[in-house]
Amino acid sequence: MSYRWLFATVTLAAFAGCAARSSVPSMPPAQSVSEPQRFASTPVISLDAASNGPSVAAGVYGASIVTWYDFTQSFVNPSLSESGIHLVRFPGGSESDAYHWENGGSLCASQGYIAPNATFDNFIAKLVKPERSDIAVTLNYGSNLACSAGGEPSEAGAWVAHAKTLGITGAHWTVGNEDYGSWEYDLHKHPHDPHTYSTAVRTGYYPAVKAADSSAQVGVVVDLPTDTAWNDVVMRNAQPFDFVEVHYYPQYNSDNDAFLLGTAVSNFAKDLKALRAQMNAAGVSPSVPIYLGEFNNDAGQEGKQSVSIVNGLYLGQMLGTVIEAGVPMSTWWLAYGSCNQNGDFSSQLYGWQNFGSEALFSDGLPEYGCSGAPQIAAGTPFPTARVLALFARGVPAGSQVRATTESPSLHSSVRAYGFAE
DSSP, rough: OOOOOOOOOTTTTTTBOOOOOOOOSOOOOOTTTHHHHHHHOOOOEEEOOOOOBOOOOGSSSSEEOTTTSOTTTTTTHHHHTTTTTEEEEEEEEGGGGEEEEEEGOEOOOTTTOOOOOOOHHHIIIIIIIHHTTTEEEEOOEEEOSHHHHHHHHHHHHHHHHHHHHTTOSSSSEEEEESSSTTSSSSOSSSTTHHHHHHHHHHHIIHHHHHHHHHEEEEEEEOTTTOOOOHHHOOOOOOOOSEEEEEEEEEESOOOHHHHHTTHHHHHHHHHHHHHHHHHHTTOOOOTTTTTEEEOOSSSSSOOGGGSSHHHHHHHHHHHHHHHTTTTTTTEESSSOOOOOOSSSTTSSSOOOSSSSSSSSSOOOSSBTTTSSSOOOOOTOOHHHHHHHHHHHSOTTTTTEEEEEEEEEGGGGTTTOOEEOO
């Protein structure tokens, strides 16, 4: 068997990264006995080719597609292919709880914007099928079609049935988006309430979706493990469900490079373990997977960190972390549809950019909201997209995690991930 390894290494002081790939030699390299001190003092990252970790799932290479951006434009599909994106999420964040899929799509008043051509049918016909992508869809929990009360499971079931007529079966359907949060559109009598949510899933959404497509996977929204008030109730009372979806943004409007590349990733690795422990305690089967439905560097206004190599290195470390944890699906927030000049542009941050973006690719800059941005052709990958492509090519689906060790001198500056194909 031929092995490859990819080391995502980060020097937290200098934010330097590198990647390497090779075949594992059948014999150790020849070493001069006259130079023991030189070899002993050289920092080393080792890969244990005999170790056996989780397999890499194609679904970890994913991104969100949103309704406020025309994803039918000619440069979109090639950019997704080039970056190795396999899983696409629709219709997009908080807008999902106000989105009604019928007749090309509509939103409750003052809840966003739908671009021309950004319909669900076009999403399937012009993006998903040509790219042979898997899909994850966020169902509307927040509002009914009249926008006068909470979401209706019958509307969700009809959407799944419609998807089936388009040839889509076995997709992942999450009930709502971040419904634990006060920022989410929720017209239920008791909004943002875990008991109301759990009952809606158990007695409404789950049976409605399964009736439309028995192979469909139905997921529930969970928060980071510190939110026990939401998680404990939902995990126990919403069963049965097929997966849980969590989101992770370690910063809000104020950014720090060293924190993002160090503590933030370590914290998320701990969160995954704690989340699984909560699931176990609630009686959720160990076979029920965790889906990282959204992640990026900052949940607020995006600054220059978002489009610098720092965010690319963060994405790489997050991919390594979710793969090591056996997480089968993750979708970066987002592929297209973002530009901002109101975020953090502190001189303490690495980079020279005068704009920020949550997206993997340029929408075609400058654009509305970023009139001062430089000219960057539509479809141009930002560093995040380049790192995603590096991972998707170097560590394809079916590869296996291999254990790595680092010299003590590297512990504070390097995080390594090993894989075998």
